[in-house]
Amino acid sequence: MSARRPAGALRTCLWCAAVVVVELLLYASYRSHDARFHWLTHFLVGAFTALVAMAAWVWFRRRPAPYPLVWVVAAHLFAMVPDFLFQAGVAHEWWMDLFLLHIRSHFVPGRNLAWLVLFGLALTAHLVVVDRRARPAGSAPLVPT
Amino acid sequence: MTGSDVPSRRVLVVVWLLAVFAMGAVLLVSRATRSAGDDVDPARQRPGILDLGPLPVAAPTLAAGVPAPGGPTVVFFAGSQAPALCAELDDVGLDGVAVVVVTTDGSACGPDVVVLETSGREAADAYGLPPRRDGGDPVGYAIVDEEGQIRYRTLDPAVVGLLDEVVTMVGAL
Numbered sequence: 658m659s660a661r662r663p664a665g666a667l668r669t670c671l672w673c674a675a676v677v678v679v680e681l682l683l684y685a686s687y688r689s690h691d692a693r694f695h696w697l698t699h700f701l702v703g704a705f706t707a708l709v710a711m712a713a714w715v716w717f718r719r720r721p722a723p724y725p726l727v728w729v730v731a732a733h734l735f736a737m738v739p740d741f742l743f744q745a746g747v748a749h750e751w752w753m754d755l756f757l758l759h760i761r762s763h764f765v766p767g768r769n770l771a772w773l774v775l776f777g778l779a780l781t782a783h784l785v786v787v788d789r790r791a792r793p794a795g796s797a798p799l800v801p802t
Numbered sequence: 803m804t805g806s807d808v809p810s811r812r813v814l815v816v817v818w819l820l821a822v823f824a825m826g827a828v829l830l831v832s833r834a835t836r837s838a839g840d841d842v843d844p845a846r847q848r849p850g851i852l853d854l855g856p857l858p859v860a861a862p863t864l865a866a867g868v869p870a871p872g873g874p875t876v877v878f879f880a881g882s883q884a885p886a887l888c889a890e891l892d893d894v895g896l897d898g899v900a901v902v903v904v905t906t907d908g909s910a911c912g913p914d915v916v917v918l919e920t921s922g923r924e925a926a927d928a929y930g931l932p933p934r935r936d937g938g939d940p941v942g943y944a945i946v947d948e949e950g951q952i953r954y955r956t957l958d959p960a961v962v963g964l965l966d967e968v969v970t971m972v973g974a975l
Contacts, residue, residue: 693832694844701825721808739850746966748974749851763845773829777822784814791808 676726683737686744694769695740701772702762703733708779712786721791732757838936839959846932848956848967852974858951861944862928865918869946870900874975876968877902878961879926881941884911886962891915894965899972906939931955943968947975 684696707729711722722728736757739749753759765771809817841847846854861869861877869875876896880887880903888911891901902916904925911917918925922939929944934957942957945968954971958964 693828693835694847697825697828697832704825743850743967743970746970746973748970749849751851760849760851763849768843768845769829769832773822773825776825780818780821784818787809788811788814793808 672724672726676730679730680733683733686737687740695763697769698762698772699736699740699757699759700733701769701776702757703731703736704729705772705776705779706736706757707732708776708783712779712783715783715786715791719790719792721787736762836935837959838938839934839941839957841932841957842935843932846956848958848964850967850971852945852953852971854954856930857955858947858953859930861946861950861952864902864904864920864925864928865916868900868902868916868918869950871950873898873900873948874972875900875902875946876943876972877904877925877929877946878943879922879929879931879940880905881922881939882907883941883959883962884917888912888915888917890962890965895969896972929955932957934959945971945975 680700683700684692687693687696707725710732711725711728714720714722736759738756739753739759742753743749749760751760754761762772767774836844861875863869864877869877876899878887878901884903884905884907887903891903892912900916901914902918903911904918904920904922906919906922926940926942929952931940931942931944934940940957941959941961942955943961944955945953947953953975958967961968
């Protein structure tokens with residue numbers, strides 16, 4: 658127990674640190690001072706999507722989703738694809754909303770505050786599902802009632 | 803969290819609090835650090851897409867030949883940044899594009915650039931540029947296509963360092 662928990666905590670910290678570094682690099686990929694707005698929109702939309710997907714995973718698999726922070730970063734990267742294209746000289750077009758509503762997500766009423774609320778709701782839903790549905794590895798399967 | 807264990811309810815509550823308050827703090831920072839020259843609505847600033855909202859609309863004539871007939875025109879509303887902007891324009895790939903710099907200080911640009919010494923706010927209002935947060939003279943630009951239609955307009959107080967974005971948007975016409 659004493660050897661396993663520090664190892665698990667270290668692993669968790671390494672994952673968290675890696676995610677923070679990746680997000681800092683993504684933020685730096687935006688230029689100019691008004692970039693925070695765009696970075697935050699796509700992060701919150703990506704995190705919302707990842708949390709909903711992970712809630713579905715937990716619901717059906719009855720296990721916590723592996724590497725949840727990686728899901729969030731992956732969804733954020735997917736939402737940012739049009740911005741990577743823009744930096745390569747490709748202007749935005751409406752079809753780029755395929756990338757998690759890349760354009761329209763900026764124009765929701767309330768702007769990023771609305772996405773923060775949705776993020777909070779999705780996080781709540783995900784954590785409630787983890788609390789109610791997830792079972793420890795190796796536990797006996799539940800009999801449906 | 804690698805997902806191999808089921809976290810306790812206390813851990814889940816801590817995760818929720820940390821995540822929501824951290825992102826709330828980031829949101830507050832992003833709002834607090836916006837500059838006076840930014841758009842009151844950040845979604846409209848540098849959107850990167852043509853024909854947003856009511857666009858395209860006909861571009862008003864600011865002077866004879868502005869916007870240029872038969873070709874694309876970029877109208878920069880330079881405010882006090884005209885000297886720096888003019889210094890950078892020579893190195894930007896805007897060949898075949900009429901470039902207009904609206905300024906109030908009579909800055910000298912290269913021979914291929916039309917300089918309009920006029921009220922920046924009046925010209926920006928005519929082109930429908932949104933107001934900046936402090937109500938001052940807008941710094942930004944509008945892109946007009948060969949048919950005289952405004953296809954893109956944005957405030958951009960950092961435009962001098964972001965002229966490659968102008969090239970990208972002109973290329974999308």
